[in-house]
Amino acid sequence: MYRRILIGYDGSEASRKAFAMACDLAAKDDAELFVLSVARPPEVGDDVETEAVIENSRQYHRELLAELKHAAAEKGIKASFEVGVGHPAEQIIYDADRHGVDLIVVGDRGRSKFARLLLGSVSKQVVQYAGRAVLVVR
16 A cells, blocks of 8 residues: 655656556555656756756646646545656656655656667666665556
């Protein structure tokens, strides 16, 4: 039984499936749901340009999360929605620690096994470093 569940959401098909799974688990266990979308800052740029890019990215992620609020409310789930800035895996783990969640739910990008081996993935990093239960939804 889970009391607090965090879902990393980026709008991809895999994250939509992960959100649906997290909602089902939260509704079943009467758990609190934390939905996190992470805006990535640009690698290179001056301060003014970086701030503009980050703000545009935040707005994009807020719009992604707005679409989910109705679905969570419809199922009677107590849910919080937040946009973080930084590396997605780091932010997911940071928020999981901050909220004291029992379970992290993330989507799998569906890369080939070879590409995952070479490039890694957010879900792989979360599984490796989270220190708590992680459900990867395909």
